[in-house]
Structure formats: structure tokens, C-alpha cells
Amino acid sequence: MDHSLLNGLRAIVGPDSLVTEPTARFAYESDGQMLERQMPDVVVLPRDTAEAAACMKLLHQANVPLVPRGAGTGLTGGATPVEGGALVGTARMRDVLEIDTRDRLARVQAGVVNVELTRCCAEHGLFYAPDPSSQAVCTIGGNVANNSGGPHCLKYGATTRHVLGLVVVTAEGEVLDLSSPDPDPDGYDLVGLFVGSEGMFGLATEITIRLCVEPPVVETLLAIFPTLDACCDSVSEIIASRLEPSAIEVMDKLTIEAVEASVFAAGYPKDAEAVCLLEFEGGEAEVAATVDDVLPILERHGRLEVRRARDSKERARLWAGRKGAFGAMGRIAPDLYVADAVAPRTRLREIVGIATEICAERGLLLSNVFHAGDGNLHPNISYDRRNRDEVEKVLEAGELIMRACLERGGSLTGEHGVGLEKREQMHNLFNAQDLEVMARVRCALDPALRMNPGKMIPLRRRMETRAGGLPRREESSA
């Protein structure tokens, strides 16, 4: 990379926030999806919006591709700098700028860690609802880029329902201030469009977040099932009965075994084929009524036992097991392929069954831990990436599972995003026109296509876009 550009960046962020040494850049060659890697030419860690804007302006003038990155916990290669260039990290943007208890909102820098925000506002009886499993390390900025979810999104909705405003640095290095909350925007919903855009429209540096009020009553149940099918069916019936738990999570036997053998051991019964972790939040009478309606459903589907968390400590332990499940799988194999698919909630059992068959046919080790309440499946395949043959089988299985899901009305991703991993699979869900419209929107906000190149939009569509196949308005008529 050009020395004058590096010097310019160094002058903005200081020498400690510019990573140029190959050994240090190595840490940024992928996110949590490590099958595809590419080293960035430089890593820049601005401290605030002004520094980010100044850096991005220089990079724009030098026509350098740019990849935003939060904590790098993404699972689809969304932060992998496939075309090299500059990686702009938010690791130093960690300030909680404001907590407004009256209006129940917070303004944070993009690098604030998800769980830190809840810690900061807990004393006011408030919390930030989206709670991905990686919440102890993932950043709010990364959550915005991927429209992240988590178990309690069943009740509270994914990130997009909690983002009230943004400060964005555009690809050209200009600051776009959308931070003032507007519940009824008199204009296009640019904030809604930006959330989930996987860093392809700009870099969010500050986020205005809606905070939720801690519920008066929380009830947590662990239902133990003799089969995974019965567990899935009970979830489908709970949803069909229009009951509204705040979270419904399912874990299968292999996951339970891994969790119980790990530091996350939660007291799940090791002999169970599946467990369902259910949480209910709200007023006392509301929670009691909903639990009363759910229990017979669990019974009808043959639950062996239902355990009730007696206090917040027990509740925390049950959730620690669930949230530590992905980490616990490291005991089984060195690598874990975490698939992320969505199924209609009426077809959970069917699609979980197909995933089991696909993996069994290939001799692959499948475990299931998923947000059953909103149909967000995570069939996880344990493997060793040093075994090329196994890697091929894993990728093939992943694609077949996804295809089966799509054929049954499902979708490619519920919370991890498309990124690099599912880019070409977009053709399986969207036709050429759908993708062209997405490409047009991308072109509108980043005409040079420098923001996070190589993600989401399939390769062929990107090549056509770059060749000028999309209509552009003449400057003179603007």
C-alpha cells in the first residue's frame, strides 16, 4: 500500500491504531468463518466518527476497498477482506455516549460490546434486547450490520426493531447524521435499510438504541423430551396456539452432552434426546396464564419432565449452557460449521429430520441448537478443516440443508447474514431481477462499490454492475 496513504492514515489515528505489520494483520484475515481468508493491506482503528470519516475520505481518494469490522464474531465471512484493501475496525469506539432513562434509549459508539450496554443500563431497570450467543464479545455495530438476533428476539424482535438512529460514514468519507430518533420518519427509512446491509452502504459509527424495560416477572422452564421430533412438534403447537413465550430454544442430545462436559454445564439431563428451554416474561398474571397453557402442550408431546428455574441464579445457569453451546462443541472436533437457516414454524421437525439424514449419509457429526420459536435453525456440523475431504462434505451438506429449507418455504439466513458464505446461494432464493434491484440500491449509496466488496450480491451480478449494466442518471438531469 502506498506510503503516503499510510502516513496520512497514521496522522489521523496515531501509530498505535494503524496495523501494517503482516503478523498483526494476520488476526484480521477472516471472521468466525475461517474457510476463506484474505489478509487486509492495512487495518485502521479510528477512535470516533471524525477519525473514521477522515480515514475513509483518504481511502476513497485512493480508491481503496474498505471492509468494516466489529469484533469479528460473524459466521459468514462478512468481515473477510476478500479484495484486500483497508479494514476499518471499531475496536476503539467503545464509549456509551448517553443513556436516557426517560426516553428509554442509549447512544453508543459502534464498538460497544452488546452485553456491556445492558450492564450499563441495568441499574435503571432497562436492557438491550437482542442477545446473540456471542453477546459477551460481539459489538453493537456488528449487530447493526447483520441485523443480529438471539433467543429473546422471539418476543422483542431482531436488531432492526431496536435501532432508532445512526451516524454513518459513507464510502466517500462523509458523515450522515441519522441519529435523531424519529418514530414516524417523513422520508425513506434509511435507518431500516442500513440495518442488515452487512457493511455495504457505509460504516455505522454511532447508534441510537431503544432500551426495553425489565419485565416484572420472568419464568424459565426446561422441558426434557425423549425425541427431537417431539420437542420440535411441541414448539410448532405452542406457536400455532398463539402463545407468546419470550424465548423458545431447542438443543439436541449431542449439544447437551457437549455442554455438560464443558465449563458451561447447566445441569441438562445427559440422557435426554432433546431439551426445550422456554422463557416467559411480563406481568405475573400474564406469565402464569401462558405457562398454564404451555404445560399441557409439552405434556401432549410426551415431555419426560419439566424443570422450573427457582431463582435468577438457576435461570442464569440454564442460559449459560445454551449460550455456551457453540463454544462447547469445540470438545467434539476442532471446527464447527454453524449453519443458519429459517424454516416455517409449521415445518420444524421435517427440516431438522432432513438435515439429520443429509449428515448421516455423509458420515458427518450433526448437532442442533436453535431458536425454535422463530424457526431459526442452526444445524451445526463438527469437522476438522485440515481434512479436505471432510470439508468438501461439510460444504455440500450445508448447501443441501439450505436447499431443502428453501424448497419448504424457508430462507437462507435468520441472523448471521449472507456475507461470503451464502453469496452464491442468493440465486436459490432470489431471481436475477430481485438481485439487480439490490445491486441498484447498493450502487445508489456506494457508486464505486468499495464498501465491503464481494459480499451478499452474487459474483455474476456484481460483474454486470461494474460493467455499467445498470441505469445511471445523467448528472446534468440531476
Next chain:
Amino acid sequence: MTASASEWQTRLEAQGVELERSPYPVAAPEDVNQLADVLRFAASEKLRVVPTGLGGKLAWCRPEVAAGEADLLLSTRRLDAVIDYVPGDGTLTAQAGCTLSALGETVATGGHRITPDVPRPASATLGGVLGAGQSGPDREALGPVRHHVLGCHVVLADGTTAKSGGRLVKNVTGFDLHRLYTGSRGTLCVIIEASLRLFPIPEEDAVLEWQTADAAEAIALADAVRDSGARPRTMTVDNVAEAGWRLHVGLAGRRKQIAWECDHLAEAAPGAELQEGAAARARSAHVRDLELHAPVALRLSGRPSRTLQALQSIEGRTVLVQPGAFVCDVFAADDTPETVRALRTALPSDVHLAARHVAPDVHTALARDAATGDGRWMRALAERLDPEGLLACPTFPRRP
């Protein structure tokens, strides 16, 4: 394929042109292919097209219609099929021309209801509500309508048909273009089909109303309700009645919980008038429908804590506030560009001010500057999706 003007006129008439009610010709295609053909024809003839459902929101969404600056109204009212109601998944997919009342009846068979709860649901189409980004008082608990749109099919100005999102309650595949389209007032595309997340019909409804001496007391009461542990479905403060200010709180949910919340609120804030069941639903509908009797001229929105400060700036006007979200509807008066500019200056800088039922020149006075900030991004999006400006609105975003 482009039809000639005379050929097209014949086809338009066959499809039900409503010239008698509108100064403009109205094309009401019966399927998506016809709709795309209309747009291609309009492009070839350089007609200015205004998408609509049944026309109920044109006055504030597309003020150029009243100003005589449109050429053709394109109604989706004949695209009125329910595509898929999946009770087991709590989702609904329907064409844009379905009315909200028809959709409400459909999903009620499975124990579901639709948000938003808007006035005159029998003459509000799904496409119209989404295009306008119209939320109802139930946004207090459920959030605005754009939170519950799961996916859309649209036709762009050049006739391209495209979808975004899907029919699932959780899905992050691709850009959330349906959120962009919701509230875009037909300036980016014509929404032809959409999928919605549904909600259970509550077991019980109740309404509590307090009369207060002034706005400050009503807002303070509303704050107390928000902090009480109750979770209102709706909450509005208004001074529509001659009696003065009123706080209206709608509760909905599990029967025992609503009973507890009614008792709790009555004890915490004595003096409320309580209505339950059908009477409560009728009362909530009455408050929801106030705008039918007095058109909303302006809408203020922003942080809830700005509510009182904003109300002081508009003292003497008739208003309806949703204090939890801080959306404040200001009912009609003789606003002019000068009065709204003065109001803009008087309001806190982070309170947004938008035009509703006002003269076109007032809309122009409040239109965003398309050369700066979010106006620039809005303009870039409009120009990419509609390069010829076929669907463009002069004030949304303002085009230079």
C-alpha cells in the same frame, strides 16, 4: 411491449377507469403484468404516475395530485387476493389491493389480528398503508408498521418486478428493501404484494380515560402509566373534546393480566373512567378515528421527552399525542408556509415536523433538501430505482 396510446386507452377503459371521481385517469390493472404494462406505457408517454390503493391517503402522501401535477393514478385496488394465511406460523401474504378490514376478517378466523390498527380499515388497502408508512395507535405496544413487514413484491417504474425479504418472521437474507419501500409513498416502486407478521387477538380489552386540567398533567399521568408495570396497547393524549385534556389508555392481552392492570392503574392514578370488552374496543376505535373528523395538518415526532416542550410551541392548537412514541398530530388550521416555518423555528431542533393535510406550498416549505444529508441518500435511491422520475413526488424527497 408498448401499446399505442389509442390501444392503451381502450385497455384502460376495459379495466375500469374511474374518471368520474378524479380529474385524472385512473388505471386499475387486474394483474401484475397489466400493472407493469401500465408503467411501461406511462414511461413511453412520459406520464407522471401516482401509485395508490383506494386514494384515501393521496392528499397528504402525494400533494402534487391536488396541485394538478400528476398525469395518471395507478390503483392496485383490483389486486385483492389473499395469497397465503398460515395460522400455524402467524403470517399473512396478500396482494396490495386487499383492504385491511378484509384481511382482518381473514386472519380473525385463526385467532390473529393485524397491526396497524388504522381508521377506516374498509377503505385502506394493504399497499396504501405500507406505501404511506401508516401506523396506528397500537404502535405504543407493537411498534410501527414497518417493523412487521416481512417481505414485499414490487414493480419498479421500468416494469421490473422484484421481491425482497420473504414470508418468515425471522429472515435477514438480502437488503431489507421492504423497509425502504414502506413509507416511500410510491416514489420508488409500486407495492403489489406483502407479507406481515400477525398478532394474537387479545383475550380481553379495556380502556381507562382520565380528564386532566392541562397537557402537563396528562403527560405526567402518561409517564406514571409507563412506569407502572402496565403495558398499554395504546396511549394517547388529546384536547379534542371541549372538556379539555384527556389521557386515553388502551389495554389488551391475557384476561387476568388486564384485570390486574386495570385495578393497579385505577389505584395508582385515581379518577379514571373504565370501559371493558366491546365498549372498550368501541372507545379505542373512536379515539383512533378522530382524524376522520378533523384532518391532521402537521405531524411532530421525536424523543418522548420533547413532548411537553413541543406542545408549548403549538399552544392553542388541537392535538392528539402518542406520548410513548412521541408522535403528535396537529389538527387542521390555516397553515401557510410562513406559519410552519415559524413553528419549525420554535420547536426543539430534534423534533421532526412533517406536513399532512395542508396546501401543496406548505408541503414544499417542509420538504427535505435533497442536496444534503439524508435527502441526498433519498435522492440517490430514487434516481437509481426510478431513473426517469416516473413516480417522483416533487416534495418527497424534493427534487431540484
